[in-house]
Amino acid sequence: MSATEFSLEIHPRFTETDGLGHINNTVIPVWCEAARTPMFEIFNPELDLNQWNLIVAGFTVVFLTPTYYGKSVIVKTYVSRIGNSSFELTQSCWQQGVKTAEVKTTLVHYDYRSEKSQPIPEDIRQILASLNGEGA
Amino acid sequence: MSATEFSLEIHPRFTETDGLGHINNTVIPVWCEAARTPMFEIFNPELDLNQWNLIVAGFTVVFLTPTYYGKSVIVKTYVSRIGNSSFELTQSCWQQGVKTAEVKTTLVHYDYRSEKSQPIPEDIRQILASLNGEGA
Amino acid sequence: MSATEFSLEIHPRFTETDGLGHINNTVIPVWCEAARTPMFEIFNPELDLNQWNLIVAGFTVVFLTPTYYGKSVIVKTYVSRIGNSSFELTQSCWQQGVKTAEVKTTLVHYDYRSEKSQPIPEDIRQILASLNGEGA
Amino acid sequence: MSATEFSLEIHPRFTETDGLGHINNTVIPVWCEAARTPMFEIFNPELDLNQWNLIVAGFTVVFLTPTYYGKSVIVKTYVSRIGNSSFELTQSCWQQGVKTAEVKTTLVHYDYRSEKSQPIPEDIRQILASLNGEGA
Numbered sequence: 001m002s003a004t005e006f007s008l009e010i011h012p013r014f015t016e017t018d019g020l021g022h023i024n025n026t027v028i029p030v031w032c033e034a035a036r037t038p039m040f041e042i043f044n045p046e047l048d049l050n051q052w053n054l055i056v057a058g059f060t061v062v063f064l065t066p067t068y069y070g071k072s073v074i075v076k077t078y079v080s081r082i083g084n085s086s087f088e089l090t091q092s093c094w095q096q097g098v099k100t101a102e103v104k105t106t107l108v109h110y111d112y113r114s115e116k117s118q119p120i121p122e123d124i125r126q127i128l129a130s131l132n133g134e135g136a
Numbered sequence: 137m138s139a140t141e142f143s144l145e146i147h148p149r150f151t152e153t154d155g156l157g158h159i160n161n162t163v164i165p166v167w168c169e170a171a172r173t174p175m176f177e178i179f180n181p182e183l184d185l186n187q188w189n190l191i192v193a194g195f196t197v198v199f200l201t202p203t204y205y206g207k208s209v210i211v212k213t214y215v216s217r218i219g220n221s222s223f224e225l226t227q228s229c230w231q232q233g234v235k236t237a238e239v240k241t242t243l244v245h246y247d248y249r250s251e252k253s254q255p256i257p258e259d260i261r262q263i264l265a266s267l268n269g270e271g272a
Numbered sequence: 273m274s275a276t277e278f279s280l281e282i283h284p285r286f287t288e289t290d291g292l293g294h295i296n297n298t299v300i301p302v303w304c305e306a307a308r309t310p311m312f313e314i315f316n317p318e319l320d321l322n323q324w325n326l327i328v329a330g331f332t333v334v335f336l337t338p339t340y341y342g343k344s345v346i347v348k349t350y351v352s353r354i355g356n357s358s359f360e361l362t363q364s365c366w367q368q369g370v371k372t373a374e375v376k377t378t379l380v381h382y383d384y385r386s387e388k389s390q391p392i393p394e395d396i397r398q399i400l401a402s403l404n405g406e407g408a
Numbered sequence: 409m410s411a412t413e414f415s416l417e418i419h420p421r422f423t424e425t426d427g428l429g430h431i432n433n434t435v436i437p438v439w440c441e442a443a444r445t446p447m448f449e450i451f452n453p454e455l456d457l458n459q460w461n462l463i464v465a466g467f468t469v470v471f472l473t474p475t476y477y478g479k480s481v482i483v484k485t486y487v488s489r490i491g492n493s494s495f496e497l498t499q500s501c502w503q504q505g506v507k508t509a510e511v512k513t514t515l516v517h518y519d520y521r522s523e524k525s526q527p528i529p530e531d532i533r534q535i536l537a538s539l540n541g542e543g544a
Contacts, residue, residue, distance in 0.1 A: 011442065011445065013438065013441060013442045014155070014441055014445075015154055015160040015161075015441055017155035017457065018153050019158075019321035020384065024151040025151075026151045026301045026302045027151075030298045033297070033422055034419065040422070049291035049292070049429050049477060052291070055335075056297040058332070058333050058334040058335055059333055060331070060332040061331055062329070063329055070454065070456070147306065150306075150309075150312070151305055153321065155457035156457070156460055156520065157322075162434070162437045162438045166285065166434045169434055173283065182342065183341060185289065185341060185427035186293075188427070188428055192433040194468070194469050194471055195468070196468040196469075197466050197467055197468075198465070199465060199466055206319035286426060286427070286432070287435075289426045290422060290426065291422070291426070291430075296422070298423045
């Protein structure tokens, strides 16, 4: 793991396989959400659900090759774009050295009470910039 | 469906299969929770999450035969026990006329603010009694 | 529902909510997979897992507004692109007349034994064309 | 972890919370299945789906207190009964030193081709006996 990205090891769960004998396509967004925990902590250090301040605007998943049961998966996460109130994460899933999927997710700094997006505070922006794997 | 039970038709989802080619065992509690919606409405007619007043104390699942993808499943729900603050639901899953699983769930009428169980109100108790498939 | 699209009614499950009180973002791909069943049947009328011949190449989800518990959701599906061996589905989720999410999924006609994509047969191509909501 | 049990650390996923702000009741069986991986490996060292030889006969879940997001959970697993072809696992979930749930699962050594239960082989029986937390 480089200094500019997060990494999470996932042990695929039996229930995450499907009748084709590999990990179902809908599971990859679940793993990527799990791998975003360190990003959530940057915005909400105690992971307090009552202080939640991020919302998912959308995501794109590209499958490169199937992911299998019985071998661990590494999900790597870096910041690929920083906007005014939103930012994009690029995440990749790796199994036995092979990249199996790539996910780009746009998250918005959001106030759930006013239901409005909020500018990313400067201190957080600097942390995101340090996780920016491909020049901002 | 008899007058004393609820019934929900489920179309098994592809992602609910597992590598053995049938519905994964962890999915049955999910379907049974879905089939409890009419029970939730008895306690909380608008299904308002801020007024939620039931908590699951536990459940038991018995698998009789595998459940398969591609054929609908009927989940039947009746009240099998009514206590002071808790009650038990018995639910069964049927696919092509075969009973595949049976689930017994104990639910408690609960105040999430005081974190205390509450007696079941008399009007709700009478509704539950009318859904009591096997003599109270 | 127009003649050129499929429609599935979903009753959001309690377990599909998250700590923010609405449907978690990872659930939308699950619903859209469920809503693709009629497409699966075009390629595999008995939904036989041993004859499965489609693979997901990727998908994009855009969230427009939160989806809530307690109100049904309609998932509409139409064919938005037909290629040689792949095609794209555009799906939208509607709750109380409001479009909450849009998903575009690329599926490939695939031979799991040879692990190779296969041209879409002409008879299936004609069926897909009839479901093509926006001029091929 | 004592010599006679397995232990798995789980990081609760955001999607595993529900609208009440804690981990949904249907998630506990999923975690317990994940924590059974070392048991699966005893019966099927490569976790080969084509050689799978265990089936779940049933399980019972008791919830003691809610499980929350943001703090890791330890799932402890030991063998609580060994029969001729079946055995029972007792699993408990612990969060910050508090036991939140207990699950008892009956698994059967099973031949998926003949669809029949099989006696537990003697070498495996001895391994299970060594994981037997409460005198056989």
